[in-house]
Amino acid sequence: MRRLANLVLLLVAVALCYGLQMSKPHYADLIGPIPVRGKVGDVVVGRSFEVRVEKVQFARKLRADRYGETKVLTTGGVWALVTVEFAARDASTVVSTASWRGPTRLTYDHTERLSFINNGFLPVTVDPGLQKKARLVFEVRPEEVGNATVLISSKLLAALDSQAEISIGPVAASSDGMPAGTVDTLDLTQPVDGLPK
Amino acid sequence: MTAQDLAQDNRLGEKKWRRRSLWALLVLIPLTLAVEAYDSVKALLVDNDLFERRVAWGESAHFGGSDWKLTDLRGAFGMKNLPPGTVPVLxxxxxxxxxxxLQNLWLGCKVMLIDAEGRRWLPTSAVRLNAPDNVQTCISAIFSGAKTGDVLNLRETFLVPKDVTNTIRPAVGVGSERPYFLLFQMEKD
Structure with missing residues (x-):
């Protein structure tokens, strides 16, 4: 009788453990980034920084200065340019990663093709009480533009740290499949904050 | 000894050990938590400037093996090409x-400005002001090869909002002294 009771107890424990394994979140989800959600124009307040998306633009080409010569960057998709304003909360910090998550959850990292520009692009040093504008640039497929979410966090591995998740909302598509309002070329040679370089 | 006695002995032994095991949990669970948390707590204390040591105006404090004295804190008003509402502070x-x-004692040297609300600013690279040749930053001083008795002139430049200039106080943290840091008081404090 006692042996049978022990066996039943063991089976119950196995069933409980299996149930927990199947139903509980994965460890990576438990210690993953903590989302702080908002939309374009909202001030999204995270743990170490706050951010407001000012505007979103789309372009077929980008023009940027590289060591004194003008460079035009083309793409097989479309350039999404997000102008944001950052501020730190309690202490100076660095915001270093952003990505673009499309409606089908395809996620595009911030482009590295503009890494030769060191001002106004990620990584951005931000200080408390001082608003700082920056441009986030993504190279995405045109169909991943509408109802997308821009994810911004201070570190690449934002374990248990807040991650701003800003929804872009619907974007109408024009007849050629590009987002409505896509311009041919966006000029990045002018500083984003209007201050001289 | 009969089989019945043996079974009873076993049961008693089992009971005794079950009770001992339960009591042991009282010790083992807190002990496990302590062992697991040790590295995290150590990292928290060693990597952060948590507890201030106030230094009165005009006095020096022994910190990281050297004597630190605040000699000046001033705003560089009237500079152009800065974001509106901001002022560089030296x-x-x-x-x-x-x-x-210094390479060991001053490792991770961090000079900050802290305002009345506890907000912290780190040195900026957005403002570049000319300084005399003998002026160094905390990090460059680490590699200066300074000897005992030398006096180092350190200067850090910050960019802060204009409205906090009255309440900011400079602070210094170095790896060998964390979690403690020096918070320098001003003449009016």
Whole structure:
């Protein structure tokens, strides 16, 4: 009788453990980034920084200065340019990663093709009480533009740290499949904050 | 000894050990938590400037093997090409080197400005002001090869909102002294 009771107890424990394994979140989800959600124009307040998306633009080409010569960057998709304003909360910090998550959850990292520009692009040093504008640039497929979410966090591995998740909302598509309002070329040679370089 | 006695002995032994095991949990669970948390708590204390040591105006404090003194804190008003509502602030220190092993003692040297609300600003690279040749930053001083008795002139430049200039106080943290840091008081404090 006692042996049978022990066996039943063991089976119950196995069933409980299996149930927990199947139903509980994965460890990576438990210690993953903590989302702080908002939309374009909202001030999204995270743990170490706050951010407001000012505007979103789309372009077929980008023009940027590289060591004194003008460079035009083309793409097989479309350039999404997000102008944001950052501020730190309690202490100076660095915001270093952003990505673009499309409606089908395809996620595009911030482009590295503009890494030769060191001002106004990620990584951005931000200080408390001082608003700082920056441009986030993504190279995405045109169909991943509408109802997308821009994810911004201070570190690449934002374990248990807040991650701003800003929804872009619907974007109408024009007849050629590009987002409505896509311009041919966006000029990045002018500083984003209007201050001289 | 009969089989019945043996079975009873076993049961008693089992009971005794079950009780001992339960009591042991009282010790083992807190012990496990302590062992698991040790590295995290150590990292929290060693990597952060948590507890302030106040230094009165005009006085120097022994910190990281050397004597630190705040010599000046001033705003560089009237500069152009800065974001509106901001002002560069210069913090000057005179440090008399005691133990010259700065590469170990001053590792992770961090000079900050802290305002009345506890907000912290780190040095900026957005403002570049000309300084005399003998002026160094905390990090460059680490590699200056300074010897015992040398006096280092350190200067850090910050960019802060104009409205906090009255309440900011300079602070210094170094790896060998964390979690403690120096918070320098001003003349009016």
């Amino acid at each position: 913090a000057d220190f005179a440090v008399t080197v005691g133990n010259p092993d």
